[in-house]
Amino acid sequence: MSGGVDSAVAAARAVEAGHEVVGVHLALSRMPGTLRTGSRGCCTVEDSMDAQRAANIMGIPYYVWDFSERFKLDVVDDFIAEYAAGRTPNPCMRCNEKIKFAALLEKAMALGFDAVCTGHYASILTDVDGNKQLHRAAAWAKDQSYVLGVLTADQINHSMFPLGATPTKAEVRKEAAERGFSVANKPDSYDICFIPDGDTKGWLGERVAPVTGDILDREGNTLGQHDGAVAFTVGQRKGLSIGTPAADGKPRFVLEVRPISNTVVVGPKEALAIKEIAGNKYTWAGLAPEHPEVEFACHVQIRAHADPVPAVAQVVSTTAVTGIDGTVELRIIPAEPLNGVAPGQTAVVYVGTRVLGQCTIDRTVSAVPVSTPEMIASASPVPVNA
């Protein structure tokens, strides 16, 4: 129970469904702020109190479990390391993967619980053979199945999302008000919880030492200097401060951040279009496809609030590239090129409303060739942080 309206209503619904429910608030910061301001902040004393008040009203026990050490290592430090490596991680996803449905679930199971129940907007459905599947929520506008795409079959079997069938968030707020929860009108939180002022660039700048390096064009020519590759994200246009204009006079965009050489590659907007993405670190959310090596139709979503795009996907061998027997990757080819794809992002693969699985993107192919037939847009074959 975060102290927000969703987890409070989810808990109340679980209680009413007849489950024996215990409210658990995760302490994720060693130094929680004292009070919330606006929608920002998380794990404050006030959030903990809000969660406890909701638990009191529904008459369930409430505890705070301290996962601050693991959160720092698995989510915060990982976020910094990924950025430093030129990738764009999603810390909420990492938290679901490593904390909420891993460390928390493990501890809960060991203490005698059967499942973790959260206020995520997603649905768990059961197929004809009794296998559980993860699906989008009825409330598409609030759907959070993307950030749950990292869940495995075992985790899904021990998860409950009581808000999945609710058509709108407004309905959840109304229900919270009817139940007398003080958090009924509490603002949604949008930001990365451990960067309470929302200034991600500034926060990263304090933690990753910026080093001056070159800005290159796609052909490898030096166009200028930057004062820290980490400050750039793929698709960025502003703040490049390149003296000489492009030959065609068109604006240039960040196409690639190469942390190892500390260089930033820029080029025309068209070159941002990505025709293929792939990742060697992939999981299936539930039962794996019977023949993932056979190309199958799907939709791919590359950000929490991006639209899903029709695509084909398959698991293919990368032995020819890596020189190691048995290495594979999940390769996804969207029907139309995608914009704004950066390594480190997660591609979630859907079949209809069902979340089939996901991969962390470690390789992209631009839709616009340079001098060679294909441009490998990844920084280099850097191993993805395991």
Place this chain on the structure above:
Amino acid sequence: MVVYLDHAATTPMLPAAIAAYAEAMGVVGNPASVHSQGQNAKRMLEESREIVAASLACDPIEVIFTGSGTEAINLGIKGLYWARAPRRRILVPGGEHHATLDTVEWLAEHDGATVEWIPLDEQGHIDLGALAAAIARDPLDVALVSLIMANNEVGTIEPVAEVAALAAAQGIPVHVDAVAAYGYIPVDFRTLAAAGVSALSVSAHKVGGPVGIGALVLGRATTVEPLIHGGGQQRKVRSGTQDVAGAVSFAVAASALSVEQLAGQGGGESARLAALRDRVIAGVARLAPGAVLNGDPVHRLPGNAHFSFAGCEGDSLLFLLDAAGVSVSTGSACQAGVPEPSHVLRAMGRSEAESHGALRITLGHSSTDADVDALLTALPAAHAQALAAGMADRVPGH
């Protein structure tokens, strides 16, 4: 049935204290008023002060009622520090309650104090040699020494008289935090004052009185600067209309706690609690052989049993025992309900991992053999399951 074994956090109010509290709340009159209602309130207040003073073996004029034990500690420490200006040094052992830690740290950050932490041994006793050496470095600049009489977490009883003697030899005042000791071992201010103690803090709700009232015993010869200014009540040390009903209820609880009763024939209540505590200690040793008893095994609070359980989280044990109807504590301070690694165990030289497996079981006036039986019945299953849960919320290797 809920078995309550967290008396160090707060102990149930005595039924007589509740009745007296409720009755006194119905009595109108400000004890500072001149009319007869005021005089009646004043009489109730001063009778109560006398009873509380008797329980602490001090004079009534030496009892300054406060809003809490924490306020008493703040008044004792800040009041002495300010009264002793321009002296800068405050000498404090490492394992004090947060009421002391945070107060001296505040003085260091905001008011020029130099705090020197006196080390503890592995059982939690203050290192007297280190204290003597610290005093000797610059005795004229020491504003005060403050120490806990018995540790609220691990139960170790400190050599207060020896500490006081070292300080008194240099004319340095000593404040004693007796919040955890009061009601469990004799707190004899007259004897402590003779040894050199200047001020001593207690709280009513640790002895069966209400939350919301504590006291600073302030030797009649001792001067402190007030924290609160106003009407000049209580030797001008603690202004504010006095809480008559709170004092009356406090007195009812205190009347059960005379020094003689605690120390008397056969040890009275202290001995009864010590026997229960020893059953807890023996039972834990039998049922959870890996558990280590923290603190001094002999010179400890009679109601306190504090353990480190290897390989599991204290908060897992707490949760599982709570689910089984037994209320215990991890013993350390909470931030938003999060147990912090115990600074007391850290000050005693324990690793952070050891401090995560801490569990405190504390007994009080309502504790019985049946409570101990219930704990020892619930413990094996809870311990086995907590071990299975292990250190899931910790980073491996930490």
